[in-house]
Amino acid sequence: MAASSGSSSNGRLTTPGRTAVLVDGCRLPFQRSGTGYQDLMAYDMGRMVLKGLLTRTQFDADAIDRVIMGCVIQDVDTSNVARESALGAGIPQHVPAFTVTMACISSNQAVTSGVDLIRGGGADAVVAGGTETLSDPPIRLQRSVRKRLFESRKAKSPRDYLELVQGLSPSDLVPESPSIAEFSTGEVMGESADKLAAMFGVTREEQDEYALLSHERAAQAQEDGRLDKELHPATVPPSFAPIEHDNVVRPDTSLEKLSSLSPAFVKPFGTVTAGNSSALTDGASATLLMSAEAARAEGYTPTAALRHYTYVAQDPGRELLLGPAYAIPKLLDEAGLTLGDIDVIELHEAFAGQVLAVLEALRSPSFAEENLNRSSPVGDVDLDRMNARGGSLSLGHPFGATGARLVTTAAHRLHEEDGDLALVSACAAGGQGHALLLERWSD
């Protein structure tokens, strides 16, 4: 790759400080939990994807200033999973690494933390990504037992040990497994999605149709090789048989199959089913971010510049998954753009009902007026520009890794679809949301 001589304010949009660019990104093929990566720790996937990124970009690991990884379900053995993954990937020990967590936008936060470091001059090259296993969630003993185990460190005599087990009932020994429920409201995320869909009048059929569309697009992209460009094949013990493709996508699904499923969360009259929800997934993703100057000096042609970004937060009880409907208009306003200016959209698909509710909110005059303090709606999202290679519904959703996938896919699509501006947006537990603008790099 040849060094270019363009200025750092390349492109339409300008942001304060130095310009951060995406050199490239990749991910491991996403696997339905309990399948290809079922025996791995998040750290295993993390180190594979970091190695994959370095191999693919041929970047000198010694020149990395920081490694940032998103992860949601933490394994206490690797609580700073970024550091363990970096060491495991052979990234020199002098490169600091930290882990960020912000539910489903964790690796978005990893990317924008990297952007901030670069803009502020604190780094020239940052590796940002995420890793997640949902095959092996940490299952804990109950508090009463944990407390006794802690006290047992002091126990010496058999009598001490006897006292420790006294008063325990067999039911105390049943372990606690985590659920995908909001801590503050106790609501399972599927219930929130069901509620949100109903609030915006999204019907069951519309949700099933959208889920079908997502699967069809992912199957097509898999078929014609578009997805392969962002994948780094994995080979894992014990068999080391190559894992080259995402396996969540169902090329053979149909509206008939989807519509035959019963509601999964709100019974018996809900509309969200297993078929129109994203599935539990294992996977990892990574991006190489650099300052435009450093990229040029190292001889890289960036894929895209990382421009404006924003985070928003709403009431987790009412609008858990509606973040993009707030983040997108806020971001467009800050950048002086409208939806029509955007060529490529990557919107995280937690649930079909959530996606359609966000789109409905964006086109709704009353939502604009009552919730966004705008006199006119944000606008219609052109589905042809959105999630052209499928989304979380069909590709899978390893919580901490989805954000970096969205960024990489959006940048690749800008080149492939000859666009100029890309918008990435996602919702997250806690009622939070994110949006980021990418601009194709051309100098």
Place this chain on the structure above:
Amino acid sequence: MPVSTNPTSPESAPADPASSAPSEPARLDTDLLTLAVDGNGIATITLDDPDASVNKISSETLAAFSEVLDVLERNGSVTGAVFISGKDDSFIAGADLDMLQTFEMPADARMISRRAHRLLERMQNLSIPTVAAIHGPAMGGGLELTLGCDYRIATDDDATKLALPEVKLGLLPGGGGTQYLPRLVGVQQALALMLTGKNAYPGKAKRIGLVDALIHPAGLARAAREAARKLARREMTPDRPSPSLGERLLESNTVSRRLVYQQARERTRNRTRGNYPAPPRIIDCVQTGMEQGLDAGLDAETQGFGDLVFTPESRALVSLFFAKQTGDDNPDADRARSLDRLGVVGGGLMGGGIAEVSARNGVDVVLKDQTLALAAEARKLVWKSASKDATKGILSEFERDQIVERVVPTDDYAPFRPCDVVIEAVPEDLDLKRQIVADLEAVVREETVVASNTSSIPITDIAAEAEHPERVVGMHYFSPVPQMPLCEIIVTDATTPEVRATAVAAAQRQGKTVIVVNDGPGFYTTRILAIFMNEALLLLEEGADAEAVDEAMMDFGFPMGPYELFDLVGIDVAAKITEVMSRYLDPDRIEISDSAATLAEADLLGQKNERGFYHYAAGEAGEKDKQDFNADVYRHVGGRSRTSLPRPAVQERLALMMVNEAVRCLEEGVLQTPTDGDLGAVFGLGFPPFRGGPFRYVDAEGPAAVRARLERLAREHGSRFAPCDLLVEHADADGRFHAD
């Protein structure tokens, strides 16, 4: 866009060929409701009273529903019906109480009851399925209406609650509730709901089969139509919980059901001492209906409803309901500053209680005591109380944590600076209270209201040395603060309208019913209570059997007798109040007993040291369980020989003492209205609710009769019983305190 504009949603899917036979389209649009039919032939009846914030059951509502049934009975193309409210956060709030007031005779009430019965019968005879879609309160007649439907679906929202609260107004559910509820949820569940009037929240309603399904509010209408469609196509049948083995055993036959009725009657008798006529009538109606059939039961219900509406007990309870509405209203609301941050001085039971009711209603509280450890005790009280609710599922643990985190303990005045209102709740000591006012004035802002939770010291005295006496008011709470619904606000001549309005708004924000009274020793509530308690001590000195006196006053309708109340308040605290009050009371008019001080000196303090008029044992949760009577008391007061006075004589002496003093408070301008006097006595002191309060009591007994009795008591026991001037005036003119 293939997705969002798709026209074939389940809502508009083609209807069954069988049900779409050509027929005139069903439509109805009355003042109160609309009926519209969708493509599947499902009629949605939306009730939305344009003139009221909530829907109520009135003669007009019943007429409108009758019209709906006319349409549904005649129109062959309708395949199912959904009943839903057009209001944002309520279904039907119950019967219109104004309608109750218009009944001139029992027959009027019975006619409404019969009309409601006829509606339910017609609903059940419809050939199409009916579904009630419930969001928000479905109370009384509103819930009864849903009992006529084939299926009930409710939202899982916090706003949704179902209840038959008629018993709280001295009535029974007259719209079919006593018959259809036990048939739906079983006799025991139905009796529990109707005899307590308690709310069933969504989870419980589903569990006991009162509703068939739950959904989020946004999906309610669609889900109800889906349910109607599926019921019509026989794709679904209601899935009701099967009763527990115990319920089945008890309710399966006449003989064992008799046991259920008998137990319910006994519990009711123990609780009400026969003072409330509604609960036994409710049991009668259920029994009649279950044992002799629906028609007999409905007849009994109609009969009972008509009788109860005209009982003095129901009239009194209804009047209190309206009085409470005035106590929940702030006539000067726009002058009030909102309460965002509250300061509390003193982390004892009162301070902790005030902190709790504030934090539970979203107010940030800074609570100061002499040491951080003492202040932290108040935070612990809040945590314990909220944890109890979390265990019961009334609060989530997270909500509990949010409430506790609103209470910040401190040993420093500095954090009080941003407070809108500061309330001191320290012991009854004038110098201490004046010092605290001075300390507070040194830190708080000019507009901060400084309130004293004194129960007896005149506010004018507390404010005497204040830099800004115009902002010093009394906010008198009752113990235990979280349970007692009243706050008595005491204003002085100096109080500005803004300060008064802010204090009222603050107490209302804490969920309290408010009365505003003028300053004076003991204000209103403490004054009439002190006089009442003083009389109890005089009785004790005369040799009355204390337990018999307590029993007599509970028979009269007080929640506990005066001596048990001494124990609860603390005999030392009562002695202190007596001391404060006696400084202001005319010794010629009233003879003040010093027995409370005598007992306190003998270390008989009440619940706090488990020895007072009764012995107490500390329970598991720190509560004190009453044990047997402590005859030791007699050794200190009046000797061991005791006589049991006739109950009416005891009741007359104690109750009329309180009533006469209440009227004197109105006469002297301490009370601003008789309604305040009724509210204060019932909600603050436990004056029997079925008597409506001291002023309702005088009205009901007749002022001349009350005067005559007081004059007789004055002759027998002393001039302290002499009727006050205002009472004499009313007796002469045969006037009433309340116009209605």
